[in-house]
Amino acid sequence: xxxxxxxxxxxxxxxxxxxxxxxxxxxxxxxxxxxxxxxxxxxxxxxxxxxxxxxxxxxxxxxxxxxxxxxxxxxxxxxxxxxxxxxxxxxxxxxxxxxxxxxxxxxxxxxxxxxxxxxxxxxxxxxxxxxxxxxxxxxxxxxxxxxxxxxxxxxxxxxxxxxxxxxxxxxxxxxxxxxxxxxxxxxxxxxxxxxxxxxxxxxxxxxxxxxxxxxxxxxxxxxxxxxxxxxxxxxxxxxxxxxxxxxxxxxxxxxxxxxxxxxxxxxxxxxxxxxxxxxxxxxxxxxxxxxxxxxxxxxxxxxxxxxxxxxxxxxxxxxxxxxxxxxxxxxxxxxxxxxxxxxxxxxxxxxxxxxxxxxxxxxxxxxxxxxxxxxxxxxxxxxxxxxxxxxxxxxxxxxxxxxxxxxx
Amino acid sequence: xxxxxxxxxxxxxxxxxxxxxxxxxxxxxxxxxxxxxxxxxxxxxxxxxxxxxxxxxxxxxxxxxxxxxxxxxxxxxxxxxxxxxxxxxxxxxxxxxxxxxxxxxxxxxxxxxxxxxxxxxxxxxxxxxxxxxxxxxxxxxxxxxxxxxxxxxxx
Numbered sequence: 001x002x003x004x005x006x007x008x009x010x011x012x013x014x015x016x017x018x019x020x021x022x023x024x025x026x027x028x029x030x031x032x033x034x035x036x037x038x039x040x041x042x043x044x045x046x047x048x049x050x051x052x053x054x055x056x057x058x059x060x061x062x063x064x065x066x067x068x069x070x071x072x073x074x075x076x077x078x079x080x081x082x083x084x085x086x087x088x089x090x091x092x093x094x095x096x097x098x099x100x101x102x103x104x105x106x107x108x109x110x111x112x113x114x115x116x117x118x119x120x121x122x123x124x125x126x127x128x129x130x131x132x133x134x135x136x137x138x139x140x141x142x143x144x145x146x147x148x149x150x151x152x153x154x155x156x157x158x159x160x161x162x163x164x165x166x167x168x169x170x171x172x173x174x175x176x177x178x179x180x181x182x183x184x185x186x187x188x189x190x191x192x193x194x195x196x197x198x199x200x201x202x203x204x205x206x207x208x209x210x211x212x213x214x215x216x217x218x219x220x221x222x223x224x225x226x227x228x229x230x231x232x233x234x235x236x237x238x239x240x241x242x243x244x245x246x247x248x249x250x251x252x253x254x255x256x257x258x259x260x261x262x263x264x265x266x267x268x269x270x271x272x273x274x275x276x277x278x279x280x281x282x283x284x285x286x287x288x289x290x291x292x293x294x295x296x297x298x299x300x301x302x303x304x305x306x307x308x309x310x311x312x313x314x315x316x317x318x319x320x321x322x323x324x325x326x327x328x329x330x331x332x333x334x335x336x337x338x339x340x341x342x343x344x345x346x347x348x349x350x351x352x353x354x355x356x357x358x359x360x361x362x363x364x365x366x367x368x369x370x371x372x373x374x375x376x377x378x379x380x381x382x383x384x385x386x387x388x389x390x391x392x393x394x395x396x397x398x399x400x401x402x403x404x405x406x407x408x
Numbered sequence: 409x410x411x412x413x414x415x416x417x418x419x420x421x422x423x424x425x426x427x428x429x430x431x432x433x434x435x436x437x438x439x440x441x442x443x444x445x446x447x448x449x450x451x452x453x454x455x456x457x458x459x460x461x462x463x464x465x466x467x468x469x470x471x472x473x474x475x476x477x478x479x480x481x482x483x484x485x486x487x488x489x490x491x492x493x494x495x496x497x498x499x500x501x502x503x504x505x506x507x508x509x510x511x512x513x514x515x516x517x518x519x520x521x522x523x524x525x526x527x528x529x530x531x532x533x534x535x536x537x538x539x540x541x542x543x544x545x546x547x548x549x550x551x552x553x554x555x556x557x558x559x560x561x562x563x
Contacts, residue, residue, distance in 0.1 A: 023443070344498075345498065348499050351447075351499050352447065355443050355447065362475060363475045377475070377476075377496060378475060406448060407451060407498060
């Protein structure tokens with residue numbers, strides 16, 4: 001029995017989209033790992049911005065511009081406080097996780113030499129593999145991979161063997177998007193630092209469930225997307241230790257990122273503006289701040305506890321279905337269940353679930369190496385959020401049973 | 409499952425034109441009352457028809473959708489183009505069966521000129537939206553490309 005730690009019905013009222021029907025059935029939204037839904041407070045923030053103080057920031061002499069700048073910079077401070085960064089200038093607004101990763105990968109081009117090594121984990125999203133392959137092509141550095149086991153965990157013994165004086169960078173996600181595995185990033189970071197390597201953690205899948213403390217983790221870079229944590233799409237954050245951000249060259253040239261421009265030489269702006277060329281997603285940044293306010297008001301401990309209860313209940317109910325196999329069935333995981341039914345293609349299951357109003361993701365989840373490892377074309381992934389209910393788990397399970405009857 | 413016999417028979421119906429076959433399919437689907445029945449029918453079609461010889465299930469013949477794989481093979485028999493195909497997903501396979509029924513055993517010129525609106529009429533439009541990652545849009549494109557290639561050969 002789920003011990004509701006907060007008022008789930010009042011929380012659901014905060015999300016207008018949860019009232020809609022899909023294909024004639026009430027929407028059961030279980031694709032939260034792809035993107036989360038948006039609470040009214042965040043929607044209102046967006047409407048308020050465009051209704052009352054839309055202006056370009058950091059440069060206007062007029063009041064509106066000043067207002068927008070103030071609120072945008074307050075959002076940066078909210079993000080700083082949320083992730084416990086030491087300084088606001090260590091928070092760089094990005095367009096999302098992928099942008100943050102590319103910014104760092106690009107910056108390391110000038111810091112790497114032929115023969116240097118970059119370590120990535122086998123549990124990565126494509127966006128966390130391709131930029132490093134490109135970086136290796138540019139610099140002659142070599143990509144090494146931390147293998148995974150059948151439970152969907154990284155084989156840490158192998159990781160420690162891969163580390164050496166040649167290791168310059170380690171990249172790993174905090175939580176696997178395909179399986180939900182929570183990786184032992186404290187151990188990964190500490191071991192990398194012993195050989196002098198920098199560490200970037202992709203927090204995209206962790207941030208909606210776990211409040212990361214970047215100082216406590218002692219992580220060098222941490223990236224997230226707002227849209228997975230109740231914020232809008234097209235905005236995210238790169239946290240970088242100030243010393244690292246000062247070492248990296250600017251990523252893109254343009255307005256905002258310059259101090260002085262002549263045709264002979266341009267000097268760059270101070271952090272964080274050095275990495276924020278052009279007019280940013282002002283409204284998005286402000287709405288990201290509102291999303292953090294919303295989630296913090298509920299509390300991440302309460303969210304984690306409730307989601308774990310949902311996860312346990314859903315796991316137990318799904319495993320009662322004959323022939324159903326869950327991938328990445330580890331203890332340390334967020335509320336994500338990646339599964340298949342023997343003899344059925346995930347796409348077929350997903351198509352029937354959609355017809356029944358249940359939104360899940362099917363496919364390789366942009367993590368083909370993981371699917372290759374399990375020798376499967378993909379999985380059905382149900383990912384839960386704090387606004388999902390036990391009743392929705394029941395609908396998922398009965399819908400999966402119905403799909404199985406239809407397809408087998 | 410009703411309808412299957414008709415489908416099996418279509419292979420003999422060499423003389424029917426694409427438009428006629430499409431109308432026949434639309435008629436059949438009009439009997440279904442809801443999506444469940446449509447899907448059950450497609451699943452049945454998908455299960456009943458082994459459509460492609462194993463030797464043709466090669467990487468060269470694969471049409472990569474994001475999620476389900478689709479294989480297509482084309483062969484000229486006389487002045488008509490015969491398609492065989494398969495997929496690893498059963499609903500996709502059912503839709504393929506319908507497409508093959510409409511376009512196989514037809515003259516390349518007719519295939520090139522054929523419309524695909526009947527898919528909307530039988531309520532399967534969602535599967536053919538260009539953003540749907542199942543390879544079916546690419547499959548129709550591929551059928552037409554084969555037709556263009558063989559048309560050139562016939563000329």
